[in-house]
Every structure is written in C-alpha cells, then in structure tokens.
Amino acid sequence: MNNRLEKLRQLLIENNCNACLIAGRANTIYFSGFTGTTSLLLVSIDKAWLIVDFRYTIQAREQVYEGIEVIEIKKSFYSTLNEIVNNNSIDIIGFEGQALTVSEYNRIKEKLTRAKKLVRFDSQIDWIRSIKDxxxxxxxxxxxxxxxxxxxxxxxxxxxxxxxxxxxxxxxxxxxxxxxxxxxxxxxxxxxxxxxxxxxxxxxxxxxxxxxxxxxxxxxxxxxxxxxxxxxxxxxxxxxxxxxxxxxxxxxxxxxxxxxxxxxxxxxxxxxxxxxxxxxxxxxxxxxxxxxxxxxxxxxxxxxxxxxxxxxxxxxxxxxxxxxxxxxxxxxxxxxxxxxxxxxxxxxxxxxxxxxx
Ligand SMILES: [Mn+2]
The missing domain is CATH 3.90.230.10 (Creatinase/methionine aminopeptidase superfamily)
Incomplete structure (x- = not known):
C-alpha cells in the first residue's frame, strides 16, 4: 500500500508542496486504510500522520497502513495539525479542493502559524485512484x-x-x-x-x-x-x-x-x-x-x-x-x-x- 503514498508524494514534488492534507473519505481510505468518518491525513515527503479524535483512536491504530502514525487530537483537529506542521518544517501544503468547505479552508488557514501557502488540487489526487490494483x-x-x-x-x-x-x-x-x-x-x-x-x-x-x-x-x-x-x-x-x-x-x-x-x-x-x-x-x-x-x-x-x-x-x-x-x-x-x-x-x-x- 506504500506504493499509493509514493504516487501521492510524486504529485507533491511535482507541485512544489512539502505535504498534502487529505480530508475526503475516499482518499483517506485509499491512502491510509482508515474508514472512520472524521480524520485528517497529513502526508509529507517522508512521513504521514492520521489525526483522529478519541472516538477513533483504537480503530485507526488497527486500520492504518504501515508508515502512518496515528495522532489523537489534544485541543482540536486544527491545532494538532498546526503542531505537526510546525514540528516538521512544512511550509507549503496541498489540499483536495472538493473535500474542504470554504469555512474549513478558512479555519485551517487562520490556524496555521508557519505554513501560509495552501495549494489546491482539483482532481489530480483522485486520478491516482483511477487505476485499480x-x-x-x-x-x-x-x-x-x-x-x-x-x-x-x-x-x-x-x-x-x-x-x-x-x-x-x-x-x-x-x-x-x-x-x-x-x-x-x-x-x-x-x-x-x-x-x-x-x-x-x-x-x-x-x-x-x-x-x-x-x-x-x-x-x-x-x-x-x-x-x-x-x-x-x-x-x-x-x-x-x-x-x-x-x-x-x-x-x-x-x-x-x-x-x-x-x-x-x-x-x-x-x-x-x-x-x-x-x-x-x-x-x-x-x-x-x-x-x-x-x-x-x-x-x-x-x-x-x-x-x-x-x-x-x-x-x-x-x-x-x-x-x-x-x-x-x-x-x-x-x-x-x-x-x-x-x-x-x-x-x-x-x-x-x-x-x-
Ligand atoms: Mn452509473
């Protein structure tokens, strides 16, 4: 399944992103294996984190593919995201344009203290899923x-x-x-x-x-x-x-x-x-x-x-x-x-x- 993350990382490199935020359900299942309804998956060039709340911690640990670290939120999803982004020197984050609402996008943008550049992907991430294994x-x-x-x-x-x-x-x-x-x-x-x-x-x-x-x-x-x-x-x-x-x-x-x-x-x-x-x-x-x-x-x-x-x-x-x-x-x-x-x-x-x- 690491092959899937590698394809995503290739896309990140081509678009000068340090990481990618996956919030859509289909892409979350595809790239992480996690099937719960609420999560944020952050994939950098060499690491990956699945951020969940208390309800999903056990399930996430059971389901995630190798190489993905499960992080349970402390205060909120976005403050936890910000912490990981800062600790890993991430400046430019790609996201799925169709998976975030305008208000979610705005809140993420406000919350991030280091990464100020968000790059919108339209269907490019979904296209990775088009060829089935x-x-x-x-x-x-x-x-x-x-x-x-x-x-x-x-x-x-x-x-x-x-x-x-x-x-x-x-x-x-x-x-x-x-x-x-x-x-x-x-x-x-x-x-x-x-x-x-x-x-x-x-x-x-x-x-x-x-x-x-x-x-x-x-x-x-x-x-x-x-x-x-x-x-x-x-x-x-x-x-x-x-x-x-x-x-x-x-x-x-x-x-x-x-x-x-x-x-x-x-x-x-x-x-x-x-x-x-x-x-x-x-x-x-x-x-x-x-x-x-x-x-x-x-x-x-x-x-x-x-x-x-x-x-x-x-x-x-x-x-x-x-x-x-x-x-x-x-x-x-x-x-x-x-x-x-x-x-x-x-x-x-x-x-x-x-x-x-
Ligand atoms: Mn049909």
Missing part, C-alpha cells in the same frame, strides 16, 4: 456479483401493485443480508412515465401492468461500490419501448465490444451515442455513457461528450446508455467493466434479454 479489482468484482444476486432476487419479488419504495426497501434489505454495508447511492426505481426520469429515485408511485421499470442501484462491499441498471417490463411492452430497448442494448453491446485502452472518454461515449442517433433518438440520450467507479460511486475517468480522459488498463467504469421519452418511458442498461489487456472485461453478469414480469 488487484486487491481493488477483487473487491469490486465481489461488489458487482453481490449486486447481480440482489437483482436476481428482486425480479422474482417485484409485482404490479407494489410501490417503488417497497421494491427499494426489499433491494436494500437483500443487499445487507448478502453482506453489503448498504446501497452505494439512493436506489432508483422508476416505473411507468417516471422511467423517463434518468434519476427517478423510488417514490410511492405504484407499479402497474404495462409499466416499464428502471432499476438502477449499487452496493458498498468492503468499501467498494457497485453500480448496475436493468430495465424490465410489467406485461408486454408498448411497441416503441420494445424498439427502444433493442436500440439501447445494441448501443451498449457496441460500446462493450469497441472500447479499448488508449481511447478517449469522448470516443468511447461516441460509439453508443452514434447508434442511438442513427435510430432517431439523438436528443433522448442526455447523459454520459459512463463514469469511473471505486471507493466512490462517481469518480475518474468520465466517458462523455466532453471528456478528454484517456482510458487505460486497470480503469473500472460503467457503460450505461439510455433513451428517455417524456410521457412514454425510458430504458437504460448499465454494466460495470474493467480494462484488461487493452479491452473490456465485464463484471456484470445479470441478463440483458428483455425481462417481462
């Missing part, structure tokens, strides 16, 4: 497998007359029973006209005969997220929705077959987008093809019309085209994949043949 790949594979099992159960459970929230409750109960910590995001169960809402989280809407149901959910298993979507039909689908289903499935398969390492996120997205456009639904695919998944449900890289990210071996991401027609419904199919030896290996095993309940 074998331990991460194994955890992700298990998370996805657990999601597949939940889906297998839920298609037997779901019946017309149920509320979307009942399905979401069963989904989340089942994942926990199977060993997940919980959902990786608020489950999307969108039936009937609501299926045209890309992010239609479950409501008290009642699932009826003739409905299309989009189920988009994920689990957290050993800190890693899964993400999948399947669209099912309650009774025979309307003609147009059956056609849409077929187009989305083809677009997704083309992307799964065509995405290669070295390709840009833009080109990857375009594979699916072109097929959807050729079939007349250009305006109906209003989101990106996919996103990285790991300790966070949405992380680097991005597969979208705007993305210049280069896809590489070891990156894990979703492939999830969709078509949404207001008043009619929507279809999305999402798998999670990893790039190995230049091409896609699919983690998701749930069926994609049309499911009619």
């Amino acid at each position: 074998s331990d991460e790949i194994e955890r992700i594979q298990q998370a996805v497998l657990l999601g597949d099992k939940v889906f297998e159960h839920i298609i037997k459970f779901i019946k017309p007359g149920m509320k979307e929230t009942e399905v979401a409750a069963e989904l989340e109960y089942t994942m926990k029973k199977l060993g997940a910590k919980g959902p990786s995001f608020e489950s999307i169960i969108a039936a009937g006209h609501r299926s045209a809402m890309c992010h239609g989280t479950a409501t008290d809407n009642i699932i009826k005969n003739g409905d299309t149901v989009v189920l988009d959910f994920g689990v957290i298993y050993r800190n890693y997220c899964s993400d999948m979507t399947r669209t099912i039909f309650i009774g025979e689908p309307k003609k147009e929705l059956a056609r849409i289903y077929d187009i989305v499935k083809k677009a997704q398969q083309a992307a799964l077959d065509g995405i290669k390492s070295g390709m840009s996120g833009y080109d990857a997205d375009k594979i699916a987008r072109d097929i959807i456009a050729e079939n007349g639904y250009e305006e109906a695919f209003g989101h990106s093809l996919g996103h990285g998944v790991g300790l966070e449900i949405h992380e680097e890289p991005r597969l979208s019309e705007k993305s210049e990210d280069i896809l590489k071996d070891g990156m894990v991401f979703s492939v999830e085209p969709g078509i949404y027609v207001e008043g009619l419904g929507g279809v999305r199919i999402e798998d999670m994949v990893v790039l190995v030896d230049g091409k896609i290996r699919n983690f998701t095993t749930s069926p994609k043949e049309m499911i009619i309940i």
